[in-house]
Amino acid sequence: MRFAVQIRNLSKTYVQGFIKKKKKKALEKIDLDVPEKTIYGILGPNGAGKTTLLSIIAGILLPDKGSVKIFGVDVHNSVRAKEVYEKINISSGHANFLWSMTVKENLSYYAMLYGMSKKEREHRIEELMELFSITSYKDVKFEELSTGTKQRLSLAKAFLNNPYLVLLDEPTVGLDPDVAIGIREVIKHFHKKKNITFIITTHNMDEAEMLCDEVMFIFGGNIKAKGDPKSLKKEMKLGDKIHIEFQDTDTAPPTALHINGLIDMSIYHDHISVVVDDHSLRLAELITELTKHGLKIKRIEIEEADLEDVFINFAR
Amino acid sequence: MFLSTLRDEFIKANAFVFKNWIMAKRNIFGIFEIAFWPLISFLSVGLLSDFVNLSSSMKGFILIGVVAMNAIQVCQLDMAYVLLYDIWSKSLKHSFVAPIGIRHILIGSMIIGIIRGGAVFFILAFLSQIVFHFNIVALNLTATSFFLSGLFLNAAIIGMLVSILVLLVGYKAEVAAWSVVSIMFLICGIYYPISILPDWAQLIAKALPLTYFLEYYRSFYGFKPFCSSVLLKGYLLLFIYLVLEIYLMQAALIRAKKNGMLLKLSE
Numbered sequence: 001m002r003f004a005v006q007i008r009n010l011s012k013t014y015v016q017g018f019i020k021k022k023k024k025k026a027l028e029k030i031d032l033d034v035p036e037k038t039i040y041g042i043l044g045p046n047g048a049g050k051t052t053l054l055s056i057i058a059g060i061l062l063p064d065k066g067s068v069k070i071f072g073v074d075v076h077n078s079v080r081a082k083e084v085y086e087k088i089n090i091s092s093g094h095a096n097f098l099w100s101m102t103v104k105e106n107l108s109y110y111a112m113l114y115g116m117s118k119k120e121r122e123h124r125i126e127e128l129m130e131l132f133s134i135t136s137y138k139d140v141k142f143e144e145l146s147t148g149t150k151q152r153l154s155l156a157k158a159f160l161n162n163p164y165l166v167l168l169d170e171p172t173v174g175l176d177p178d179v180a181i182g183i184r185e186v187i188k189h190f191h192k193k194k195n196i197t198f199i200i201t202t203h204n205m206d207e208a209e210m211l212c213d214e215v216m217f218i219f220g221g222n223i224k225a226k227g228d229p230k231s232l233k234k235e236m237k238l239g240d241k242i243h244i245e246f247q248d249t250d251t252a253p254p255t256a257l258h259i260n261g262l263i264d265m266s267i268y269h270d271h272i273s274v275v276v277d278d279h280s281l282r283l284a285e286l287i288t289e290l291t292k293h294g295l296k297i298k299r300i301e302i303e304e305a306d307l308e309d310v311f312i313n314f315a316r
Numbered sequence: 317m318f319l320s321t322l323r324d325e326f327i328k329a330n331a332f333v334f335k336n337w338i339m340a341k342r343n344i345f346g347i348f349e350i351a352f353w354p355l356i357s358f359l360s361v362g363l364l365s366d367f368v369n370l371s372s373s374m375k376g377f378i379l380i381g382v383v384a385m386n387a388i389q390v391c392q393l394d395m396a397y398v399l400l401y402d403i404w405s406k407s408l409k410h411s412f413v414a415p416i417g418i419r420h421i422l423i424g425s426m427i428i429g430i431i432r433g434g435a436v437f438f439i440l441a442f443l444s445q446i447v448f449h450f451n452i453v454a455l456n457l458t459a460t461s462f463f464l465s466g467l468f469l470n471a472a473i474i475g476m477l478v479s480i481l482v483l484l485v486g487y488k489a490e491v492a493a494w495s496v497v498s499i500m501f502l503i504c505g506i507y508y509p510i511s512i513l514p515d516w517a518q519l520i521a522k523a524l525p526l527t528y529f530l531e532y533y534r535s536f537y538g539f540k541p542f543c544s545s546v547l548l549k550g551y552l553l554l555f556i557y558l559v560l561e562i563y564l565m566q567a568a569l570i571r572a573k574k575n576g577m578l579l580k581l582s583e
Contacts, residue, residue, distance in 0.1 A: 014576050060409045062573045085415040096406040096582070098335065100342035112331030113414035115324035128554075142405075157410070242541075316498055 003056055003199035004165050005034040010066030012052055012221075024125070026052040027221045030066070034214075037192055039198040041212035041275065043205070043253065049221040050201035054167050058090045071164065086114065088177060089163040093170030095154030099143040103134055104152055105161065106142055113162040121160075128156040131186065148179040154235045155183060159190065166190070168200045172207060184211060205308040233309070239263040240279035241303040242286060247296040254293050259285045279304065328416050328470035329485055332398050332424025339401050340394075340432070349393060354386035354436045355443075361507075362448045376450050381506035383440045383452055384530060387464075389424075389473045389497055391433030395475020396493040398425035402581075403490070418565050424521050425475065430468050437464060456536050462547060466529030469554045473525070474500065476561040483568040486581055505530055511542065525553035 010018055010030040014023045014043070027049045034040045038040045042050045052299040055061035057069060059075060068075050070088065075081040104125060111121035132152040137145060145153065151171070158166050171187070172180035182209065190196050201209050209229050216226035225232055239261075246253065253267050261277035272290075276282040279302050287297065344561035361382045365375040379539050394566070398421055402408040441452040453460050481489035503512070503517055504526040510518050521527045524540075528550030531541040572578040 005357050051578075055409070058409075058413050060578050061411050061576060062570070082415050085413070088413070090375065090410070090413050092409075097410070098339060098401060098405045098407060105338055109331055109335050109338075109393075110414065112334060113411060113416055115327045117327065161414075174495070194498075263393050296544060 002036045002072075003033050004038075004070040005032065005040075005199065006072075007032040007057075007176050008067050010056065010068065012049075012056065012061070012063050012064050025221050026087050027056075027063070028222075030218075030223060032197060032216065032223075033224075034197060036197050036214040037191075037195045039187070039200060039211050041215035042199065042201045042218060043203075043206040043208055043215055043223045044218040045203070045309075050218060051169055052221075053218070054201055056201065058167050059089065060281075064181055067267060081104040081240055085159065087164040088167070089158040089165075090167040090169065091154045091158035091171060093151065095150040095175035097142045097150075097153065097157075099263060100141055102139050102140040102141055103129070103145070106153065106261070107157060110157050111160045114160070124162075128159055132156040133182075133188075139193075148175050151179070151183065152176055155186065162194075163196060165197045165199070168198060170200070170201055170203065172204065182205070186233045187211060196251075205311055237278050239275040241273060242279055242283060243271060243299075244272050244286070244290065244297055245299040245301075245304070247298040251296075252296050253290070253295060257286070257289055259289055325420070329419040329423040329427070330423055331416075332427045335401060336394050336397055336425060336428040338384075339397070340428075342389050342573070348434055349390055349438075350432055354390065358382050358440050358443065362444070366448070371494060372450065373538055375448065376452075377451050377534060377539060378507055379444050379448060380452060380534055381530060383444065383530055384463075384467055384526075384533075385438060385439060385506050386527070387433040387437040387467050387502050390436045391429035391471035392474040392478070392497055393493060394432055395422075395425045395472060396478035396482075398475075399479050400490055403482065403487065405506035406582050409578060412569075412578060418562060418569065421479075422472070422476065422562070422565075426468070426472055429475065433468060433471060434464065437467070459536050460531060462566070463529055463533040464549075466525065466532070466550055466554070468531065469558070470500075470526045472486060473554065473557045473561055476558075476565055480561065480565050480568045483565070483572045483577065486577055500524060500526060503527075509539070509542075523553070525550045525557065528553065546575070563570065 010027055010032075012027040013154070014024045024281050028055065034242060044050050052061065056063050057070070059081070062076070069078075070084045073080045073084045075084055096110070099273055101109065107125045107128070108121055109128075111124060116124065118205055124301045126135075129138055132155060134156060137149055142150065142153070155168075157172065168187070172183050187198060187200075188211065191198060200208070200211065212229065214228050215232065216227065218222040245256070253269070253272055255267065257265055257274065257278070260281055262274060263277060264275035266273045273278060274286065276286070283300075283302070290297065291301070341352075357378075361378055362375070366377055399408070402411050413468040434442070438453070444450045444452050476498055478489065478492045481492045502511070503521045504524050505521060509525055510521040513521060531539075532546045532550060535541050535546070568579075572581075
């Protein structure tokens with residue numbers, strides 16, 4: 001497997017103050033492997049170290065310890081680092097750009113920073129403005145744009161240099177749901193069509209679940225868990241909840257159930273709630289077991305565990 | 317390969333010309349910087365010289381200083397603004413995520429600084445001729461070219477110093493964009509020869525290249541420089557400061573990446 005980003009033993013502590021020095025540990029012994037062409041989510045609460053990690057990958061923050069390899073190049077010790085940064089870009093939530101410049105001028109400025117010729121950048125800017133639906137705002141100054149349009153501009157800027165790796169720091173934070181959905185669609189489009197590797201930080205667990213092939217949970221600068229969302233849920237034994245309501249409340253439910261993958265069980269006179277590792281594998285077995293006891297089922301409700309449950313579990 | 321690299325270098329430096337140009341033309345203060353304040357200071361000093369009945373050579377001494385001061389001020393502001401615009405808009409990290417070097421920032425901001433500072437110089441030189449009948453440029457064009465190059469390189473060392481301070485201490489340093497240059501003007505002999513300064517201040521003045529360029533240009537108007545080879549000494553000092561500041565700016569950028577200042581200035 002080829003990796004877009006490989007991080008080993010990465011630590012970062014912020015030191016503030018000249019005389020009385022205050023130290024704040026931001027990251028501690030982080031190891032991370034981001035496979036090429038995946039969407040990788042970095043999840044965690046505020047102050048967990050997500051932005052610090054993303055900034056180190058982007059090269060705008062230097063770590064105290066550890067190595068960062070991007071597409072196989074050790075970016076802190078190789079003369080090829082410049083080549084690597086030509087093919088990386090970043091977009092942040094709460095987008096900020098030069099206030100007096102229009103959408104097109106801002107994009108032109110950043111395209112020039114990547115050495116794009118006038119012809120190249122004009123073509124690319126038109127294409128991206130179209131894709132992010134900001135063409136009608138091309139002559140509007142940044143300070144006059146709505147939050148959603150600013151965010152779309154920020155994302156368009158992140159694709160200017162035809163990057164192989166895009167870092168998205170809270171890409172949909174503070175946006176209306178419809179705008180957020182649109183942005184997720186564009187991310188998916190780029191991922192599918194251009195095979196770009198994405199690293200996304202987010203608070204939004206639904207977003208992570210929807211977009212990410214793999215995720216990492218980070219708390220207080222430490223990695224708590226990483227893997228694909230499904231195996232994480234399994235690993236944490238969060239499982240899926242199945243609520244079954246009975247038709248005939250005169251028949252007593254069994255006091256115990258013997259099915260595979262059972263994690264937890266609560267039995268009441270008119271319904272039961274069980275937690276199993278995977279509802280799609282266990283539901284048939286559960287129904288058979290209950291019907292064996294002469295119970296007639298009125299209603300079945302399935303509640304799949306999501307990343308939010310994983311998050312809450314870590315936050316506790 | 318070479319041509320492609322050269323083209324790449326040119327485009328990246330041009331990005332900063334583009335940014336400063338757009339930001340300056342959309343900003344009312346930018347117009348004030350280039351037209352209003354230089355004009356006010358030039359006319360005030362010129363009229364004061366008339367009022368106190370200064371001889372034409374003394375008036376010329378002062379007018380050369382005022383024109384130089386305004387050209388440097390405008391040019392150095394462009395050098396300082398190149399980072400300050402990004403800091404004020406909280407977008408600094410986006411510029412530094414791109415694979416650019418200090419050289420692109422310096423060359424780009426210097427080009428726009430020379431354009432704006434040069435405009436100020438020639439507008440004031442023209443007014444000097446019209447209003448005060450004192451010719452600043454036509455006396456010796458080669459000397460004027462050397463003088464102007466000295467002024468712009470002096471502006472570069474001030475602008476770079478401001479940028480270094482901004483990268484080291486953040487927002488607190490933005491006041492340096494206006495104050496560093498004023499201190500330099502006080503010491504380098506804008507309105508008076510440095511011989512009237514206390515000994516310790518004269519020593520500082522002699523360590524600053526601007527002093528030598530003012531002495532050089534005024535020598536064409538009959539004022540004897542305080543030492544020989546003033547032009548050579550001025551360029552030598554400029555070279556030393558520029559090399560030192562390029563090194564310091566690179567060090568300040570690495571420090572800002574280490575202590576998170578670059579990120580802090582983007583939040």
